Amino acid sequence: MANLAAVVGIGQTKYQTRRGDVSIAGLLREAAVKALEDAGLGFDDIDAVIIGKAPDMFEGVVMPEIYLTDALGANGKPMLRVHTAGSVGGSTALVAASHVQSGTFKRVLTVTFEKQSESNAMWALSSPHPFSPHLNAGAGGYFAPIIREYMRRSGAPYDVGIKVATKDRLHGARNPLAHLQLPDITMAKVEESPMLWDPIRFLESCPSSDGACAMVIADASLVSESPKPPAWIRGVAMRSEPTMYAGREEVSPQAGRDCAADVYAQAGITNPRKDFDCAEVYVPFSWYEPMWLENLGFAEEGKGWKLTMEGATSLDENGDIPWNCSGGVLSSNPIGASGMIRFAEAARQVRGDAGAHQVEGARTALGHAYGGGAQFFAMWVVSADKG
Amino acid sequence: MKDIAIVSFAQSDCVRNAGAKNEVELIMPVIKSALGAAGLSTAQDVDFTCSGSCDYQQGAAFAFVLGVDALGAVPPIKESHVEMDAAWALYEAILKIRMGHADSALVYGFGKSSPGELPTVLSQQLDPYYLAPLWVDTVSLAAMQARMMLDQGVMEEADMAAVVARSRRNALANNPHAQLKGEVAVEQLLAEETWVSPLRKHDCCPVSDGASAMVLCTVEKAREWGKPYAVISGIDHRIETHNLGARDLTRSVSTEQAAAVAGVSDGAIEVAEIYAPYSHQEIILTRALGLGSETVVNPSGGVLAGNLMMASGLSRIGEVAQRIINGDIKRGLAHATSGPCLQHNLVTVLEAA
Numbered sequence: 001m002a003n004l005a006a007v008v009g010i011g012q013t014k015y016q017t018r019r020g021d022v023s024i025a026g027l028l029r030e031a032a033v034k035a036l037e038d039a040g041l042g043f044d045d046i047d048a049v050i051i052g053k054a055p056d057m058f059e060g061v062v063m064p065e066i067y068l069t070d071a072l073g074a075n076g077k078p079m080l081r082v083h084t085a086g087s088v089g090g091s092t093a094l095v096a097a098s099h100v101q102s103g104t105f106k107r108v109l110t111v112t113f114e115k116q117s118e119s120n121a122m123w124a125l126s127s128p129h130p131f132s133p134h135l136n137a138g139a140g141g142y143f144a145p146i147i148r149e150y151m152r153r154s155g156a157p158y159d160v161g162i163k164v165a166t167k168d169r170l171h172g173a174r175n176p177l178a179h180l181q182l183p184d185i186t187m188a189k190v191e192e193s194p195m196l197w198d199p200i201r202f203l204e205s206c207p208s209s210d211g212a213c214a215m216v217i218a219d220a221s222l223v224s225e226s227p228k229p230p231a232w233i234r235g236v237a238m239r240s241e242p243t244m245y246a247g248r249e250e251v252s253p254q255a256g257r258d259c260a261a262d263v264y265a266q267a268g269i270t271n272p273r274k275d276f277d278c279a280e281v282y283v284p285f286s287w288y289e290p291m292w293l294e295n296l297g298f299a300e301e302g303k304g305w306k307l308t309m310e311g312a313t314s315l316d317e318n319g320d321i322p323w324n325c326s327g328g329v330l331s332s333n334p335i336g337a338s339g340m341i342r343f344a345e346a347a348r349q350v351r352g353d354a355g356a357h358q359v360e361g362a363r364t365a366l367g368h369a370y371g372g373g374a375q376f377f378a379m380w381v382v383s384a385d386k387g
Numbered sequence: 388m389k390d391i392a393i394v395s396f397a398q399s400d401c402v403r404n405a406g407a408k409n410e411v412e413l414i415m416p417v418i419k420s421a422l423g424a425a426g427l428s429t430a431q432d433v434d435f436t437c438s439g440s441c442d443y444q445q446g447a448a449f450a451f452v453l454g455v456d457a458l459g460a461v462p463p464i465k466e467s468h469v470e471m472d473a474a475w476a477l478y479e480a481i482l483k484i485r486m487g488h489a490d491s492a493l494v495y496g497f498g499k500s501s502p503g504e505l506p507t508v509l510s511q512q513l514d515p516y517y518l519a520p521l522w523v524d525t526v527s528l529a530a531m532q533a534r535m536m537l538d539q540g541v542m543e544e545a546d547m548a549a550v551v552a553r554s555r556r557n558a559l560a561n562n563p564h565a566q567l568k569g570e571v572a573v574e575q576l577l578a579e580e581t582w583v584s585p586l587r588k589h590d591c592c593p594v595s596d597g598a599s600a601m602v603l604c605t606v607e608k609a610r611e612w613g614k615p616y617a618v619i620s621g622i623d624h625r626i627e628t629h630n631l632g633a634r635d636l637t638r639s640v641s642t643e644q645a646a647a648v649a650g651v652s653d654g655a656i657e658v659a660e661i662y663a664p665y666s667h668q669e670i671i672l673t674r675a676l677g678l679g680s681e682t683v684v685n686p687s688g689g690v691l692a693g694n695l696m697m698a699s700g701l702s703r704i705g706e707v708a709q710r711i712i713n714g715d716i717k718r719g720l721a722h723a724t725s726g727p728c729l730q731h732n733l734v735t736v737l738e739a740a
Contacts, residue, residue, distance in 0.1 A: 002486040023516060055448035056470060061519070062443045062511040063470055066726040069629050076644060079626040079731065080479070083470040085452060091467055095479055102485035124448050236488070240466035242456050255463035372452050376466075 006230035009039025009216035015332035018117035025071035031212035043073030052092025053336030058119035086371025089339025090378030113212035156305035161286035172327020211334035231347035235266030267381035339369025392616035395424035396705030398599035401693025405596035434489035439473030474700030474723035496698030497598035558688025566693035617711035621649035624733035642675035
């Protein structure tokens with residue numbers, strides 16, 4: 001049985017196109033110091049440091065924990081670097097939690113980041129693998145055909161993605177840390193934006209951001225040493241499946257369904273739409289909201305888009321299950337941190353510390369991340385209640 | 388905390404160039420072999436899988452994604468990855484077992500270093516603003532460390548050559564997977580020219596392609612499977628400052644710290660497998676680990692006999708575990724390292740049941 005652990009501190013940088021004023025190390029340290037301040041702690045209170053980011057080729061720093069040791073106060077401590085594709089921010093949170101849940105450590109610092117202004121993600125994702133089919137499209141080109149298949153199967157109207165893109169930017173306008181600040185966005189403006197990878201328009205895509213997100217995770221016995229309410233970690237799960245295999249369900253991957261079932265069982269979630277107060281779900285392209293609503297069991301197969309169109313996932317429309325109140329990946333995307341931001345924002349909600357994008361009275365929330373060809377999944381359930 | 392057992396280990400031959408073999412083809416034989424020795428057939432038969440690799444070796448992002456193709460991950464599996472030596476993947480798997488979310492795990496590491504110039508590639512581990520643009524390669528940094536040791540009189544060049552001679556001899560006697568092996572005299576080695584002074588070519592580990600894999604589980608599960616096993620009685624890792632000027636390069640403080648936490652000195656160490664990519668680093672590490680003449684160091688030849696970058700750390704642990712599983716020894720330690728001049732070190736103590 002896992003030891004009980006909780007998030008006791010969260011720190012994020014402001015997400016923006018370019019943070020030219022800080023180095024990569026400076027960016028991480030900014031988030032780490034904020035998380036420690038939030039937890040009322042210093043570097044000396046930390047037993048181990050766990051970092052995560054997307055491929056090293058983005059910034060061109062090989063195995064960056066080696067360079068980041070000093071900036072994160074890790075000298076003389078264990079330091080681990082997780083890498084599981086786009087889900088890495090979530091996976092890193094889970095690996096960090098396991099340091100405490102295993103009883104091995106009492107309090108750990110975890111930080112994820114991407115400094116996209118010092119990198120070229122499209123290039124790094126498109127470098128040829130020997131003996132493998134060459135993908136020269138980046139993520140949008142990869143996911144567009146899968147989205148089209150969802151539209152065909154579900155019969156969803158063409159503007160569901162447009163609605164998601166608008167809704168998440170309106171959420172983002174409530175979050176001062178969000179990269180895109182588009183309080184005046186309308187569905188008409190999204191629809192008018194250029195088509196990038198049909199059916200994904202420019203404004204239906206995530207931005208490229210610089211940023212870092214950090215959390216302090218503590219054993220139950222030390223939670224009271226931090227001043228703010230904790231977010232208890234009630235369930236943790238990861239799943240992986242291959243990128244391609246005969247008969248693979250790419251619209252609603254089995255790995256996502258299995259991961260959700262696992263984490264729900266741990267946290268006692270039987271009806272996700274009712275049992276969660278909100279969710280932070282990895283939606284880098286607009287149409288992934290209805291697709292994940294179904295994959296995660298918030299809606300029946302083929303009906304996810306109806307929740308979106310009814311406003312059920314919108315804070316501004318008083319929806320019953322707001323998704324991505326922080327603005328989500330569509331508003332900020334420092335790739336390696338994006339998953340952890342979902343996990344951290346879920347924790348902020350149940351700590352009652354989400355500012356203008358707080359869901360009133362939120363007790364239980366889902367954090368979700370996915371990566372690769374929608375084949376790697378990481379999820380956690382956090383709650384104001386110990387359980 | 389639960390006692391954790393290693394039940395099987397497999398490693399490929401260390402070869403200078405695996406040619407047209409891709410990562411999946413490097414991984415599959417060792418996974419099949421490690422699973423088979425544990426009486427299992429696919430990754431479906433364990434509760435968790437974790438791997439270690441580095442994209443920069445092959446020169447394309449997401450090496451580990453292709454690795455998943457070697458696992459038979461249909462239906463989906465619980466799987467994770469560290470961009471580190473697979474010894475740290477083992478560490479992640481141990482945490483997963485300790486927290487009760489898995490009773491068994493498959494761990495593997497792989498590296499295909501042949502497509503690039505490994506020492507130069509690894510120069511990009513350095514601070515990206517002040518050091519990496521200088522392209523200081525790992526051999527040059529290690530040479531600086533060796534020079535400091537010679538200058539301080541903590542070793543002589545003959546001590547370095549003795550490490551190499553023993554590595555070659557042990558590899559010849561005990562290690563069918565070794566890339567470099569043979570009988571060579573210290574005098575012969577010292578007669579060779581220096582490469583990056585004071586290092587001679589033979590003071591540096593070779594560049595190798597290959598993979599290794601391991602199956603671990605709770606002691607209860609190992610008994611249920613009816614397999615002999617080695618118990619992990621202690622494991623810890625520590626990192627040091629990246630600022631080489633702020634470290635005493637003739638010592639390895641992080642190894643000393645990890646050894647203390649892992650409990651190295653709680654009993655006699657019969658065998659130590661040490662990840663020392665350069666001959667002088669074995670001297671630093673045996674001192675940091677507090678090893679004396681009663682310990683057989685690197686019976687496999689260590690990484691001077693073949694260095695599967697990203698798998699070598701796991702292989703050190705596997706080498707010791709296999710000796711315990713075979714009943715040859717009762718207690719040993721394994722060491723893994725990462726970063727320039729031994730910046731990050733992991734120590735594992737293994738014991739017979």
